Amino acid sequence: MNQLYLYNPDVNHWDSYNLDPDISDEVIDLHFRAERVGQSWKRYTLKALTNDVGKTPDFPGLCNYGQIPIVSPLAWQVLKPIIGESVEALPIDSPVGELFVLNVLELVDCLDEDRSELTRNHVSNRVNRVYKHAFKHDLIRDKHIFKTPLKSGADLFVDEVFRETVAANGLQGLKFVPLELLEEVE
Numbered sequence: 001m002n003q004l005y006l007y008n009p010d011v012n013h014w015d016s017y018n019l020d021p022d023i024s025d026e027v028i029d030l031h032f033r034a035e036r037v038g039q040s041w042k043r044y045t046l047k048a049l050t051n052d053v054g055k056t057p058d059f060p061g062l063c064n065y066g067q068i069p070i071v072s073p074l075a076w077q078v079l080k081p082i083i084g085e086s087v088e089a090l091p092i093d094s095p096v097g098e099l100f101v102l103n104v105l106e107l108v109d110c111l112d113e114d115r116s117e118l119t120r121n122h123v124s125n126r127v128n129r130v131y132k133h134a135f136k137h138d139l140i141r142d143k144h145i146f147k148t149p150l151k152s153g154a155d156l157f158v159d160e161v162f163r164e165t166v167a168a169n170g171l172q173g174l175k176f177v178p179l180e181l182l183e184e185v186e
Contacts, residue, residue, distance in 0.1 A: 005157065
């Protein structure tokens with residue numbers, strides 16, 4: 001199985017953005033759905049940088065919601081051949097020019113919750129945090145970017161092909177910490 005990583009913008013070393021409260025729900029809701037919205041998408045504007053690091057990344061963070069991927073035009077150009085069928089690139093304005101919000105369309109119920117080491121919300125029974133992941137690998141084979149449903153933690157994952165493409169093209173702004181994966185059962 002390909003190594004997997006949580007999508008994780010490095011907001012401590014690179015600039016990030018805020019959303020205007022009037023539009024934040026519309027953008028954040030993208031993470032919980034898996035449907036195209038391009039026809040009705042309004043071109044929103046990201047607010048000023050939330051941290052003044054002074055370094056513009058290819059993958060800026062979104063304050064309080066790093067699981068919404070925002071990418072530079074260069075990052076989208078580089079990644080489109082490997083993830084273009086799995087995402088919808090939605091233009092968004094920023095203080096540094098045009099960026100893209102990636103609406104990830106791959107919503108996959110692939111977390112083997114019985115085998116994973118995790119904690120749950122005692123009221124909703126949703127997954128709060130996963131310490132060691134066990135996946136249903138047949139459901140994510142050849143997926144370079146995907147997200148899990150809300151009940152399973154609503155996390156966004158990328159694989160080794162994604163990481164290698166980012167590294168090979170000198171794209172900056174993401175941290176790649178390998179997930180601790182439990183062995184696949186035969």
